[in-house]
Amino acid sequence: MSNNWYYNIPQSFVNSLSHFDLIDLIELERVKYVEVKEIDRIEKLMRIHYDLNVNFEGIDIIDNLLNQINTLRDDIINLKNEIDFYK
Numbered sequence: 001m002s003n004n005w006y007y008n009i010p011q012s013f014v015n016s017l018s019h020f021d022l023i024d025l026i027e028l029e030r031v032k033y034v035e036v037k038e039i040d041r042i043e044k045l046m047r048i049h050y051d052l053n054v055n056f057e058g059i060d061i062i063d064n065l066l067n068q069i070n071t072l073r074d075d076i077i078n079l080k081n082e083i084d085f086y087k
Contacts, residue, residue, distance in 0.1 A: 009034075009042055017045060020056045022063060 014034060017023045022045060025032040034042065048054050048062055 009046065013046065013049070014042065016056050017042065017059075020060050022056075022060060 014023070014025070018025050018032075023034065023038050023042060026035060027033075045059055045063065048059050049056070054062065
């Protein structure tokens, strides 16, 4: 993994996120990179870890619960739209 961090994200933190399958890394020519689209997600996970002092197992649980909440929120919006359509 390259040590040139533009976003000041600790390499050990990124390695741990990858180890727990919380993010995907891209490997090119034996160097691992974080996709730009993952930066916001990593920053959110950093806040959970450092600000709330949550370990990586806890981050995984919180992340899964937040994803479920977002899915349910989307389902509710779709159902409300369907109800409004038939009114």
